[in-house]
Structure formats: C-alpha cells, structure tokens
Amino acid sequence: MAPVAPSLPAVSLRGAVALSGRFPLLAGVDLEVAVGETVLVEGPNGAGKTSLLRVCAGLVPLASGTLTVLGLDPVRHRTAVRRRVGLLSHASHLYDDLTVRENIRFGVRAAGGDPARIDPACARWGLTGRLARTPAVKLSAGQRRRAALAVLTARWPEVWLLDEPHAGLDVAARALLDEAVAEASAAGVTILIASHEPGAAEDLAHRAVTVTGGRVTADRELRPASPVVDEGRATDGQPSDGQPSDGGARPGAGEGAGRPAGTDRPTADVASGAAPQGRVAHVA
Amino acid sequence: MSTPSTAVPVHPAAPSATNTGMTPPPAQSARSRTTERVIGLLALVGTVCTVWLGLWVTPPDRTQGDLVRLVYVHPGVAWVALYLAFGLAAVSSILYLWPRTRSLFWDRLAAASVEVGVVFNICTLVSGSIWGKPTWGVWWAWDARLTLTAVLLVLFLGYLALRRIPAEPEVRARRSAFVALFAVLDVPLVHFSVNWWNTLHQGATVLNPGLTLKIHGSMAWTLLLGFVALTLVFVWMLLVRYRIGVLEDWLDANELDAAVAERQAEGATPAGGAGAGDPLGSGRDPGDGAPSERVGVA
Amino acid sequence: MWRDAALVAGKDLRIEARSRVALTQVAPFGIVALALFAFALGPDRATMARGAPGLFWVAVLFCTVLAVQRSVSVESADGARDGLRLSGLDPAGLFLGKSVAVGAQLVVLQAVLAVGVVLLYGARIQVPWMIVVSCALGTVGLAVTGTLYGALSSGLRVRETLLPLLLLPIVAPVLLAGTRIWQAAMTGGTPSDGSQWLRLLVLFDAVYVAVGVVLFGSIQETA
Numbered sequence: 001m002a003p004v005a006p007s008l009p010a011v012s013l014r015g016a017v018a019l020s021g022r023f024p025l026l027a028g029v030d031l032e033v034a035v036g037e038t039v040l041v042e043g044p045n046g047a048g049k050t051s052l053l054r055v056c057a058g059l060v061p062l063a064s065g066t067l068t069v070l071g072l073d074p075v076r077h078r079t080a081v082r083r084r085v086g087l088l089s090h091a092s093h094l095y096d097d098l099t100v101r102e103n104i105r106f107g108v109r110a111a112g113g114d115p116a117r118i119d120p121a122c123a124r125w126g127l128t129g130r131l132a133r134t135p136a137v138k139l140s141a142g143q144r145r146r147a148a149l150a151v152l153t154a155r156w157p158e159v160w161l162l163d164e165p166h167a168g169l170d171v172a173a174r175a176l177l178d179e180a181v182a183e184a185s186a187a188g189v190t191i192l193i194a195s196h197e198p199g200a201a202e203d204l205a206h207r208a209v210t211v212t213g214g215r216v217t218a219d220r221e222l223r224p225a226s227p228v229v230d231e232g233r234a235t236d237g238q239p240s241d242g243q244p245s246d247g248g249a250r251p252g253a254g255e256g257a258g259r260p261a262g263t264d265r266p267t268a269d270v271a272s273g274a275a276p277q278g279r280v281a282h283v284a
Numbered sequence: 285m286s287t288p289s290t291a292v293p294v295h296p297a298a299p300s301a302t303n304t305g306m307t308p309p310p311a312q313s314a315r316s317r318t319t320e321r322v323i324g325l326l327a328l329v330g331t332v333c334t335v336w337l338g339l340w341v342t343p344p345d346r347t348q349g350d351l352v353r354l355v356y357v358h359p360g361v362a363w364v365a366l367y368l369a370f371g372l373a374a375v376s377s378i379l380y381l382w383p384r385t386r387s388l389f390w391d392r393l394a395a396a397s398v399e400v401g402v403v404f405n406i407c408t409l410v411s412g413s414i415w416g417k418p419t420w421g422v423w424w425a426w427d428a429r430l431t432l433t434a435v436l437l438v439l440f441l442g443y444l445a446l447r448r449i450p451a452e453p454e455v456r457a458r459r460s461a462f463v464a465l466f467a468v469l470d471v472p473l474v475h476f477s478v479n480w481w482n483t484l485h486q487g488a489t490v491l492n493p494g495l496t497l498k499i500h501g502s503m504a505w506t507l508l509l510g511f512v513a514l515t516l517v518f519v520w521m522l523l524v525r526y527r528i529g530v531l532e533d534w535l536d537a538n539e540l541d542a543a544v545a546e547r548q549a550e551g552a553t554p555a556g557g558a559g560a561g562d563p564l565g566s567g568r569d570p571g572d573g574a575p576s577e578r579v580g581v582a
Numbered sequence: 583m584w585r586d587a588a589l590v591a592g593k594d595l596r597i598e599a600r601s602r603v604a605l606t607q608v609a610p611f612g613i614v615a616l617a618l619f620a621f622a623l624g625p626d627r628a629t630m631a632r633g634a635p636g637l638f639w640v641a642v643l644f645c646t647v648l649a650v651q652r653s654v655s656v657e658s659a660d661g662a663r664d665g666l667r668l669s670g671l672d673p674a675g676l677f678l679g680k681s682v683a684v685g686a687q688l689v690v691l692q693a694v695l696a697v698g699v700v701l702l703y704g705a706r707i708q709v710p711w712m713i714v715v716s717c718a719l720g721t722v723g724l725a726v727t728g729t730l731y732g733a734l735s736s737g738l739r740v741r742e743t744l745l746p747l748l749l750l751p752i753v754a755p756v757l758l759a760g761t762r763i764w765q766a767a768m769t770g771g772t773p774s775d776g777s778q779w780l781r782l783l784v785l786f787d788a789v790y791v792a793v794g795v796v797l798f799g800s801i802q803e804t805a
Binding site: 381435438439441442445446449455458459462463465466467469470473474476477478480481 | 727730731734735738740744747748751752754755758759762778779782785786789790793797800801804
C-alpha cells in the first residue's frame with residue numbers, strides 16, 4: 001500500500017455533482033486536499049457536508065465532474081480505494097446481535113485490517129471488560145461512536161473522513177478523539193472533518209472549507225501543513241485526473257516544511273479582484 | 285442520454301430570478317412522427333383486414349366450428365408477448381448493462397416493451413381461456429404453454445412493480461435490467477420444467493389448440509396476416525410508449541435542473557455572482573489575519 | 583474471495599446463533615404452514631401423503647422468503663449495508679458468504695419440515711438419497727437466488743412485498759424439480775426417473791451462482 005507521492009493530492013474533486021434521486025446533494029464542488037492535510041468542512045445543515053464525505057468514500061457516485069482519491073478513481077478501483085479510506089459516519093454500522101468486540105473484529109477484518117490491532121484499539125477507547133461483551137443493541141450513542149472509532153483506529157487507513165465525530169461523545173471521549181486525530185495528522189494521514197462545532201476541530205485542522213448549497217463557497221487556511229516525511233516512494237496505480245491544480249502551484253505537503261502561512265498562496269487580495277490561484281479552482 | 289448535468293447552469297447569474305428553468309421538450313423529429321403514423325396506419329389496416337377475413341371470409345372448422353376463428357388471435361398475441369416483447373426487453377436490458385452500449389435508450393425501450401408485452405400477455409391468457417372453455421370444458425388448463433405464459437406475466441409484473449419505485453433514471457435502469465436479466469435466465473429453465481412437468485400427466489395435456497388444426501388455404505393467409513398485423517400493433521404501441529418515456533424523463537430532468545439551480549442559489553452570494561471582492565456569504569471570521577477568502581464559483 | 587465469504591458467512595451465522603430467529607420463528611412458521619395445508623386438504627391421509635412432496639416444497643419456499651428477508655434486514659440496522667460496502671469486501675465473497683448463511687438455515691428448516699411431513703402427512707420415503715440430494719441442490723438454488731433478489735430490493739421501503747413477488751416465480755423450476763424428485767423418492771422410483779430433474783437443478787444452481795459471483799458487485803452499488 002504505497003502512499004501517494006506528495007505532489008498528488010489525496011482527494012481531488014472537480015465540478016462534482018452528486019444526486020440522490022432528484023435532489024442534488026452536491027452541485028458542483030471543487031476541492032483539493034493534499035496528502036497529510038487536515039481539513040475542516042463547515043457549513044449549515046443540509047449544505048452537503050455529509051454528502052461530500054460520502055462521495056469521497058465512494059458511496060455516492062458522481063452524476064458529473066471528476067473525483068480521484070489517492071490517485072485512483074473510486075468507481076473503477078472500488079476495493080482498493082475503500083480499503084485505504086475510512087469513513088466515520090452518523091451510523092455506526094454495528095450489528096445489533098453481536099457484541100462490541102465481535103463487531104469491531106468483523107469491521108477490522110472485513111476491511112483487511114490487522115487483527116492484532118483490535119485489542120489495543122478496544123483498550124484505547126475504553127471498550128473493555130463487560131462492555132466488550134455487550135450486544136451492540138444495548139449501547140448508547142456515545143458508545144457506538146466509540147466502537148466505530150475503535151474500528152477506524154485499528155484499521156488506520158490513509159484517509160480519514162469524519163462526519164461530526166464529536167457528536168454524542170462525552171468529554172473524556174472527545175479528548176481521546178482529539179488525541180487520535182492529532183496523532184493521525186502527525187503521522188501523515190489525510191483527514192477531512194465535517195463538524196458543526198468548529199471550536200474543537202479548528203485546533204486540529206490546517207484548512208477550513210465552507211460548504212453551502214452543495215458547493216464549496218469559502219476556503220481559508222488555519223495553520224500551515226506540517227512537513228510530511230517524503231520517503232520518495234512511488235505511487236501505485238494510475239496518475240490521477242486531478243493534476244495538482246489548475247494554474248497555481250499548490251505546494252504539496254512535502255514542500256511545506258517550514259513555510260509560513262501565506263507564502264505561495266495567493267493572499268488576500270480580495271479587493272484587487274485578482275483571480276485566486278491554486279486553492280480553489282474556478283469555473284472552467 | 286439525458287444526463288442532467290449537461291444542463292446545469294454554470295454561470296453564476298443564471299440560477300437566480302429570471303430563470304424559469306424549463307428547457308423545451310425534446311421535439312419529435314418529423315421522420316419519427318411519420319414512421320409512427322405509417323406504422324399505426326398499417327397496423328390499423330392489418331387488424332381490420334384480419335378481423336374481416338377472420339370473422340366472415342374464412343370457413344369455420346369441421347370440429348371446432350366458429351371457435352376456430354380464435355386461431356387468428358391467440359397464437360398471434362402469444363407470439364408477440366412471449367417472443368417479441370420479452371425477447372426485445374431481454375436484449376435491451378442486456379445492452380443496457382453492457383458498459384460499451386450503456387444508454388438510457390435501451391432502458392426505456394425495455395420498459396416500453398415490457399409494458400406493451402403485459403397487455404399482449406393478458407390478451408394471450410384471456411383468448412386462451414375463452415378458447416379453452418368450450419374446447420376443453422375448463423377456463424384454465426395447466427398445459428405447458430399457458431403455464432409458461434402465466435409465469436412470464438408474473439415476471440413482467442414484478443419488473444413493472446420494481447420500476448414504479450422512485451429513483452434516479454440510472455439506478456432504476458440498472459435495477460430493472462438486473463431483474464430482466466435474471467428473468468431471462470430463468471425462462472428456459474421454467475420452460476423445460478413446465479414441459480416435463482406437464483408430460484407426466486398425460487390426461488391434462490389436451491394439446492395446444494394450434495397443433496390440432498390443419499390450416500390451409502384462406503385460413504393460412506389470414507393467420508399470417510394476423511401475425512403481421514399484431515406485430516405492427518406491437519411496434520406502434522412500443523413507439524408511442526417509448527416517446528412517452530422520453531417525455532417523462534425530460535420532465536424529471538427539468539425538475540432536477542430547477543432543484544440544482546435552487547441549491548446553488550442557497551449558497552451563492554445575493555445579486556451579483558462572481559463574488560471577487562464580495563466578502564459576504566460565508567461570513568467567516570475576520571480574526572484570521574489576512575482574510576484569504578475566496579468565494580468558490582463552481 | 584473465499585476469505586471474505588467465510589468472514590461474512592461466519593458473521594451471519596453468529597448473528598443467527600445469537601438471535602435464533604430461524605429456529606424460533608421461521609421453523610415454527612413452517613410447521614404452521616404444514617398444518618394449514620392439512621386443514622385445507624382435509625383429513626384424508628391418502629390425499630395428504632400424495633400431496634406431501636409439493637406441500638413440503640411450498641412450505642420451504644415460504645420459509646425461504648422469510649429467511650432471506652431476515653438476512654437482508656440484518657444489514658439495514660444502523661447502516662450496516664453501507665458498512666459492508668465501505669469495508670471493501672469482495673462482492674463475490676459477500677454474495678457467497680450470505681448465500682451460505684441462508685443456505686445453512688434452509689438446510690435446518692428443511693430437515694424440520696421433512697420430519698413434519700413424514701409425521702403429519704404419513705409420507706413414506708423409499709429412496710432417501712434422492713430426498714437428500716434434491717434438498718441439497720434445491721437449497722443452493724434458493725439461497726443464491728434469494729440473496730440476489732434480497733440485494734436488489736434491499737434499499738427499498740417496499741421490500742417486504744416486493745421480494746416475494748420477484749423471487750417466487752423465479753424459483754418455480756426448483757419447486758417443480760424438487761416435487762418431482764420427491765415423488766419419485768416416495769414411490770420407489772429408480773434413479774433415472776429423477777435424473778433429468780436433478781440435471782435441471784444443477785443447471786439452475788450453476789447459472790445463478792455464476793450470475794451472482796459476477797454481478798453482485800454491480801448490484802450492491804445499485805441498491
């Protein structure tokens with residue numbers, strides 16, 4: 001599972017339109033996320049944050065536009081992409097009749113994860129002892145979320161898509177979550193967090209994009225991407241359609257070492273009306 | 285074919301007030317309208333002739349009397365329902381599933397074919413029943429052909445039930461195509477099963493009416509005409525139903541375009557599109573040093 | 583693929599072991615169906631014995647519908663279906679795994695129903711191996727077609743009513759073949775009597791297993 005070379009974005013969407021029946025969940029999204037970046041996705045209810053994550057996970061096909069995840073097309077390389085991406089959604093994907101531990105074990109093994117990491121993950125999220133042997137139907141919402149997080153941390157995929165991760169968690173669990181996200185971020189995992197509570201997640205994120213009406217309507221930087229160790233491993237698979245950016249050179253995380261915020265990024269010259277480059281692509 | 289995205293208004297000014305949203309309905313080309321009319325006319329003429337010949341000109345059978353006139357109807361509708369409609373639906377569904385030829389055209393064709401096929405299927409069963417009562421004494425006999433027709437009817441109805449469930453055209457098309465494919469695979473198996481099943485009960489195998497008749501002379505010509513006429517009726521109904529399907533899809537696509545426009549309007553800055561220099565909309569905090577905001581116009 | 587199949591089959595069977603739905607609900611329903619047939623056909627044991635093969639298989643079909651519905655509804659709680667898709671499980675493996683789980687339940691159900699038929703209708707089985715083989719082949723056919731149609735209808739709200747309508751006509755050959763083979767088995771027929779029906783069952787099974795393995799991935803993405 002070679003990681004994507006730092007010059008290719010982890011996630012790249014261009015003009016993505018996704019439908020649910022007749023309703024457009026996404027109405028033309030342009031977004032690029034570099035490897036190792038942590039991006040906060042904000043926006044009002046119904047704006048399309050969840051849909052954005054689901055699209056990136058490959059659950060919802062695009063009606064038009066392009067999407068590449070880790071350089072691969074999620075439709076054509078379904079299994080490969082899904083094994084390397086982890087989605088934490090509102091639902092926890094737990095089977096009512098199985099115990100917590102059995103659920104986690106199934107979740108990890110189904111995704112091709114390492115079974116040896118199951119116990120440490122359970123311990124990390126406090127799912128041990130009697131709780132581990134409880135049927136999932138008896139769990140509270142917070143406990144279900146913890147179980148889903150245990151599966152995620154046991155699998156440790158390259159891309160994490162977290163949909164309202166803090167919802168339903170108590171204070172202790174939130175601290176654990178922040179810790180896990182920080183650890184993942186430092187390890188070079190690409191993370192997208194959709195959240196209503198920017199407070200907690202803002203500390204963790206490099207960037208924040210706002211989604212409204214099914215499109216990305218704002219994009220701002222929070223803190224510079226920390227340098228990702230580029231060990232020069234080649235990517236596998238095809239080069240992605242989304243070549244790093246139209247026009248502006250968006251520094252890949254690997255090159256970001258030590259650069260202060262704003263360098264190489266077109267800074268706010270809003271008044272001048274200069275066409276911004278790089279971060280947010282435009283209408284083609 | 286009718287991917288809605290091609291009609292999504294991209295220019296920021298477009299989604300707002302003045303757009304009433306509706307693109308004009310796909311006009312039926314003059315050629316297809318002519319074809320439809322011609323076939324309809326031929327079908328009508330053929331049917332009238334068949335009826336006239338069948339009811340008045342041809343002689344009654346020695347054993348069955350006037351009842352034999354059903355032979356001009358029953359095998360004809362059966363041929364259309366069992367082979368033509370079903371076969372067309374099967375082929376269209378497979379062509380839809382095959383990536384190289386995937387196109388909603390095949391899906392609409394399959395759906396139209398199945399719908400018209402159901403009508404002919406019911407006609408087959410009814411005409412068979414009417415024929416059977418005086419001939420065999422029963423309204424229904426479990427002979428192989430009738431049974432197969434009945435099973436086919438149920439398969440068709442299942443397909444139609446599935447299509448009624450609201451979904452995007454592509455999702456609905458795929459689901460229906462899978463069901464059609466499974467049904468196609470099943471039909472030969474059912475055919476063999478029912479044939480073998482029936483031959484074990486010799487008593488009930490009172491023959492397919494068509495086989496016992498010796499058909500010659502004017503009856504043969506009328507029979508042939510009947511087949512042709514019914515085929516033309518099928519084709520005409522298929523064309524009309526297909527056209528209705530196109531219009532239905534156009535209506536759906538328009539609703540979709542309107543929905544996309546509304547969705548975009550949800551987030552777009554009011555009155556003025558391009559947004560460069562417009563710090564409205566996202567309302568993000570100014571406390572972030574140089575406001576490097578951009579309004580992404582997608 | 584096999585690894586994934588084993589994983590999924592194990593998961594489904596473990597769920598069944600915990601919840602015991604097939605054992606405590608579907609099997610009794612099967613017995614109830616047999617009783618209803620008895621009420622309908624009258625107390626004459628000769629009639630019922632003659633009708634036993636068909637009644638057995640009809641009861642099996644009803645139980646199949648229930649078992650498949652259960653297999654599908656297990657996945658609809660808490661978005662587990664999405665979870666299966668997200669995990670990147672091989673779709674063919676998923677198909678085989680779920681079919682095996684349904685098939686295992688069907689085998690148990692058939693055993694219960696067979697005993698019921700023998701006891702309640704006075705059916706006498708003269709050639710047991712034909713019974714066993716027909717039930718085994720029939721199980722495979724029912725399980726795979728059930729899983730296929732279950733997947734096709736899994737996301738739909740009208741699944742409960744749609745699934746039987748779609749599934750039962752398709753498995754008509756299994757019903758016909760199973761009934762004929764049972765009849766031969768009960769009247770002491772020679773193997774050649776049932777051989778064409780056995781071949782039909784094998785063909786039916788082969789076709790739908792192949793279809794499922796190849797197409798299940800696409801079906802999953804559709805629903």
